[in-house]
Amino acid sequence: MEVESKTSFGGMESKSKEVKVVTGGKLRPFDLVLRVVALALTLVAAVLLGVDKQTKVVSLQLLPTLPPMDVPVTAKWRYLSAFVYFVVSNAIACSYAALSLLLSVGNSKGNKGLGLAITVMDLVMVALLFSSNGAAGAIGLMGYEGNSRVRWGKVCNVFGKFCNQVAVALGLSFFGGLAFFLLVVMAAFALNKRH
Amino acid sequence: MEVESKTSFGGMESKSKEVKVVTGGKLRPFDLVLRVVALALTLVAAVLLGVDKQTKVVSLQLLPTLPPMDVPVTAKWRYLSAFVYFVVSNAIACSYAALSLLLSVGNSKGNKGLGLAITVMDLVMVALLFSSNGAAGAIGLMGYEGNSRVRWGKVCNVFGKFCNQVAVALGLSFFGGLAFFLLVVMAAFALNKRH
Numbered sequence: 441m442e443v444e445s446k447t448s449f450g451g452m453e454s455k456s457k458e459v460k461v462v463t464g465g466k467l468r469p470f471d472l473v474l475r476v477v478a479l480a481l482t483l484v485a486a487v488l489l490g491v492d493k494q495t496k497v498v499s500l501q502l503l504p505t506l507p508p509m510d511v512p513v514t515a516k517w518r519y520l521s522a523f524v525y526f527v528v529s530n531a532i533a534c535s536y537a538a539l540s541l542l543l544s545v546g547n548s549k550g551n552k553g554l555g556l557a558i559t560v561m562d563l564v565m566v567a568l569l570f571s572s573n574g575a576a577g578a579i580g581l582m583g584y585e586g587n588s589r590v591r592w593g594k595v596c597n598v599f600g601k602f603c604n605q606v607a608v609a610l611g612l613s614f615f616g617g618l619a620f621f622l623l624v625v626m627a628a629f630a631l632n633k634r635h
Numbered sequence: 636m637e638v639e640s641k642t643s644f645g646g647m648e649s650k651s652k653e654v655k656v657v658t659g660g661k662l663r664p665f666d667l668v669l670r671v672v673a674l675a676l677t678l679v680a681a682v683l684l685g686v687d688k689q690t691k692v693v694s695l696q697l698l699p700t701l702p703p704m705d706v707p708v709t710a711k712w713r714y715l716s717a718f719v720y721f722v723v724s725n726a727i728a729c730s731y732a733a734l735s736l737l738l739s740v741g742n743s744k745g746n747k748g749l750g751l752a753i754t755v756m757d758l759v760m761v762a763l764l765f766s767s768n769g770a771a772g773a774i775g776l777m778g779y780e781g782n783s784r785v786r787w788g789k790v791c792n793v794f795g796k797f798c799n800q801v802a803v804a805l806g807l808s809f810f811g812g813l814a815f816f817l818l819v820v821m822a823a824f825a826l827n828k829r830h
Binding site: 504507519520521523527541552556560563566567568570571572573574576577578579581582583585587589590591592593595596602615621624625628629631632 | 678691699714715716717720747750751754755757758761762763765766767768769770771772773777778780782784785786787788790816819820822823824826827
């Protein structure tokens, strides 16, 4: 900030003394902003699906000889393993975003190894979030559309509010994954530029 | 190869003349090997699910007044959108692996921009493969286990061979995604080392 505007690789500065005293650069504030954005998005996504719950009274025919009975049925994220994976992944990504934010701020001396470790962990978060978004997205889509071939019925015509909340959480988590994606791209650009 | 054993960032060498004539390095052959591995794994995964088909004669009760009828039922990847996404993603990743292999081999002069573009595209493949693996994995697991809460029945007790082939394709595609993951990590390490 004071001396030069050189960029950092995951919060890491080069070996030269002039750069070592630099506490900020052209890309550094954007790196921190992206981590805050990733933290917020994954936090809201995890909470949104974590508190998602809807109870409906459904008319079920338990026996062919009995008339249909009204039974209260509840939809919860815990009932579907893909949604559990989604909530856990977003919670991990959120915790890591907070940790990496602290490490990035604390790494003003530009430890190369730490900078590299942060970038590799950012990449792990990309893989984790995209895979859990894929899993929750596939199950969510099945809930919306159903599939007559495997005889899996629609669920979202009954649990519309639950499904909409899943959709919003999915969108937020996707952008959270995108934030980590951009952090890796930025690290590669920053290193490439100074290389 | 001849002069130094400096590593490359996605097949890119530094500006100095000594390094420019280097056509290989400590990490370069491994980079090419990983691309070939990624190509092979995603190709086999896409083909394995693409040709996956199983027909079984299932006893179905079409009307309560009629006796159960034996109906031939076929399982195909095209019937489930998550599997379509999986096959298309692996086909894209396979084609890109072939292209990036050619570009990396052709980029012996070490064009920095091209090297960076290859690393960013490797990262796109990580996101694409992990998300499609998540989607196909979630649907595959639902086929194996079913879910009584949403009343989606097991399918794999009937279409066992089909499901096993899906599981193998998923495993291969996971390692394909891991190959791209390692390519991005290697690029970051190579640049960081020389930085």
